[in-house]
Amino acid sequence: MLRKRLFTVFLALLLSLALLVPAVSAAAPLPVKNVIFMIGDGMGIGAVQLARNALVGPDGRLVMETFPALGLATTFSADNAVTDSAAAGTALATGHKTKNGMVSVLPDGTTPVTTILEAAQKKGLATGLISTNTIYDATPAAFGAHWGTRGGSAEIAAQLLDHNIDVLLGGGSAYFFPAGVEDGVRKDGRNLATEAQAKGYAVVRDKDALAAVGGTKVLGLFHSSYMNYQKDRAFLGTSEPTLAQMAAKALAILSQSKNGFFVMIEGARIDHAAHAADLPGVIAEMKDFNDAVALARDFAAAHPDTLLVVTADHDTMGLSVTEPLDYALLKQVTVSPEFMAGKLEKDSAGVFTEGSIRQAFATYAGITDLTPQEVAAVQAQSKYPAYLVGYAIGSIIAARAHAGVVDPAVRALGHTGGHTGNMVPVYAMGPGASLFAGVLDNTQIPRRMAALLGVNLTE
Numbered sequence: 001m002l003r004k005r006l007f008t009v010f011l012a013l014l015l016s017l018a019l020l021v022p023a024v025s026a027a028a029p030l031p032v033k034n035v036i037f038m039i040g041d042g043m044g045i046g047a048v049q050l051a052r053n054a055l056v057g058p059d060g061r062l063v064m065e066t067f068p069a070l071g072l073a074t075t076f077s078a079d080n081a082v083t084d085s086a087a088a089g090t091a092l093a094t095g096h097k098t099k100n101g102m103v104s105v106l107p108d109g110t111t112p113v114t115t116i117l118e119a120a121q122k123k124g125l126a127t128g129l130i131s132t133n134t135i136y137d138a139t140p141a142a143f144g145a146h147w148g149t150r151g152g153s154a155e156i157a158a159q160l161l162d163h164n165i166d167v168l169l170g171g172g173s174a175y176f177f178p179a180g181v182e183d184g185v186r187k188d189g190r191n192l193a194t195e196a197q198a199k200g201y202a203v204v205r206d207k208d209a210l211a212a213v214g215g216t217k218v219l220g221l222f223h224s225s226y227m228n229y230q231k232d233r234a235f236l237g238t239s240e241p242t243l244a245q246m247a248a249k250a251l252a253i254l255s256q257s258k259n260g261f262f263v264m265i266e267g268a269r270i271d272h273a274a275h276a277a278d279l280p281g282v283i284a285e286m287k288d289f290n291d292a293v294a295l296a297r298d299f300a301a302a303h304p305d306t307l308l309v310v311t312a313d314h315d316t317m318g319l320s321v322t323e324p325l326d327y328a329l330l331k332q333v334t335v336s337p338e339f340m341a342g343k344l345e346k347d348s349a350g351v352f353t354e355g356s357i358r359q360a361f362a363t364y365a366g367i368t369d370l371t372p373q374e375v376a377a378v379q380a381q382s383k384y385p386a387y388l389v390g391y392a393i394g395s396i397i398a399a400r401a402h403a404g405v406v407d408p409a410v411r412a413l414g415h416t417g418g419h420t421g422n423m424v425p426v427y428a429m430g431p432g433a434s435l436f437a438g439v440l441d442n443t444q445i446p447r448r449m450a451a452l453l454g455v456n457l458t459e
């Protein structure tokens with residue numbers, strides 16, 4: 001503690017000296033020991049504006065908006081003006097463009113490229129990946145695995161473990177257990193949770209176990225698939241940690257590393273809520289993300305050798321805050337559209353009953369005057385999975401709220417389910433933060449991090 005305080009005094013002295021010699025300090029930022037890279041999946045400018053208006057008011061600021069450096073990043077992929085999360089994750093992890101669907105390999109689909117996490121590991125830094133998605137979904141996968149298709153969950157989960165990443169926290173236990181064990185679906189018989197324990201990991205499955213865990217290696221799996229939407233957790237009575245709780249534990253564990261650390265923290269379900277045109281869900285997921293950013297900001301403020309960068313992988317559904325946007329209606333919605341979809345009942349022909357549709361909208365959205373066309377739009381999805389039924393439900397609520405959002409018919413035409421090519425914001429604080437200001441391409445973000453950490457990515 002005393003040494004820490006002395007170090008802080010020393011740093012303050014150094015800083016004040018640097019202020020006296022501006023020519024020197026401008027050219028030489030403090031060396032970067034730790035990097036915290038936070039990604040709001042699908043967090044376009046519209047999602048940020050919506051969250052600001054709903055959470056802190058139009059004249060307020062989200063935590064990331066108080067950072068000293070602001071940039072805007074282009075996000076196109078190697079084969080599409082509109083990226084998916086795999087190609088975007090690859091760009092943000094490796095500094096290389098690849099095709100949609102590919103995970104940290106070149107567009108040939110097979111040649112792996114070094115990720116910033118691997119480069120940091122090579123230099124002796126501790127590493128971590130955190131997501132509210134499955135831990136092997138596209139964004140975290142791009143930092144800790146290489147695979148030709150984002151759907152290779154079994155392979156990607158195994159690679160994450162083989163990579164000896166110190167902290168892995170998120171959803172996706174299904175691909176860590178073999179079929180027949182817990183909620184496992186692996187066909188190769190491997191039990192990655194047992195293998196992790198043999199490698200020295202503590203394996204935790206709920207927020208209380210996460211809070212209690214110590215040591216230096218932790219695998220936390222809090223759902224068989226995606227972690228639940230923030231709005232649904234109370235209704236489901238789950239014991240999943242918040243993103244801030246996962247971030248707090250990860251920072252406590254990783255900051256024990258003398259050589260520093262690299263961690264990627266993803267608020268993944270902003271994207272999923274946006275796909276469903278679920279503006280109330282976007283607001284709730286943005287609040288969860290903002291709370292985690294606050295925690296990271298406090299850590300970076302207390303550790304001046306920490307670079308904190310917050311960005312998005314792409315925009316989803318081109319959300320915009322229209323003049324007639326009905327915030328009162330948005331507030332009435334208490335669960336995700338997918339949760340509502342799960343409450344619908346089918347008739348003998350396999351079609352959602354009108355009564356159950358009206359009941360769900362009345363109970364969870366306070367909407368009691370559905371038109372026959374709206375009922376029919378939900379019924380038309382009867383044979384599709386709940387998340388797609390949720391798309392229809394979310395779009396009905398969004399239209400009623402006069403939200404600015406990609407039209408369902410336009411969403412159906414694309415391969416990304418409603419992503420757009422809009423630029424995304426980049427916020428940075430800490431040593432070297434100014435390198436993330438201005439108009440950037442997403443591939444420049446990890447390259448600048450690598451330069452500041454003194455590590456090498458594939459050229």
Ligand SMILES: [Zn+2]
Pocket residue numbers: 042085271272275316416419
């Ligand atoms: Zn998406």
